[in-house]
Amino acid sequence: MIAEETLVNLLKQSDTQAKAFETLVDTYKERLYWHIRRIVLNHDDADDVLQNTFIKVYRNIDGFKGDSKLYSWMYRIATNESLSFLKSKSRKLGVNNEELQERMVDNLQADVYFEGDEIQLKLQKAISILPEKQKLVFNMRYYEELKYEEIAEILQLTVGGLKASYHLAIKKLEEFLKED
Incomplete structure (x- = not known):
């Protein structure tokens, strides 16, 4: 390469x-x-x-x-x-x-x-209700497995803010999936 x-x-x-x-x-x-x-x-x-x-x-x-x-x-x-x-x-x-x-x-x-199967559809539905920034951070961290430093560089945000957004996204997803 x-x-x-x-x-x-x-x-x-x-x-x-x-x-x-x-x-x-x-x-x-x-x-x-x-x-x-x-x-x-x-x-x-x-x-x-x-x-x-x-x-x-x-x-x-x-x-x-x-x-x-x-x-x-x-x-x-x-x-x-x-x-x-x-x-x-x-x-x-x-x-x-x-x-x-x-x-x-x-x-x-x-x-x-x-x-995807039914579980993937439920996850996508849950992700879709997240605020834009939390959705981006979750997708980049969870699916793309990017480090917080890389996400910070891409989105031009602080690592601390990204960690907070990711944590909030996880909490919201857990709540949504429990209710569903």
């Missing part, structure tokens, strides 16, 4: 940019897809957001200063693209965020790409 710093340098040079971008996509597409998918829940929507994410990365690579890791920067773009997509979708449908989340979870059963 190519070193991140080398990849960034190759991405910023016109003669090596195309091949370097291909390497970037191959390296990160699966991780970013699942990160996005946990936010937007639908496979087709996740594909669209992933494509938009890579377009933004490609267009803005010259603005990447290296203050964070490349994948943290891309995760931040993917997160922002996902949240913007959801806001746009809720506006188009004329519903608030809670109603949109409910519809998305209900549609999971019909999604041929969703391989």
Whole structure:
């Protein structure tokens, strides 16, 4: 695997940019897809957001200063693209965020790409009612197994705040699953 710093340098040079971008996509597409998918829940929507994410990365690579890791920067773009997509979708449908989340979870059963069982559906329903920040932190910590320091870099929040958000999310999920 190519070193991140080398990849960034190759991405910023016109003669090596195309091949370097291909390497970037191959390296990160699966991780970013699942990160996005946990936010937007639908496979087709996740594909669209992933494509938009890579377009933004490609267009803005010259603005990447290296203050964070490349994948943290891309995760931040993917997160922002996902949240913007959801806001746009809720506006188009004329519903608030809670109603949109409910519809998305209900549609999971019909999604041929969703391989979860009844327990996974209950967990997704529980996750969908969490506030946005808690949902992001829970997904990144639980599913993606990212360290708090990595999540802090991606979301540009403090580690202490993230730990509190994760703890609150766990408590709310436990309560929801007990009631259900």
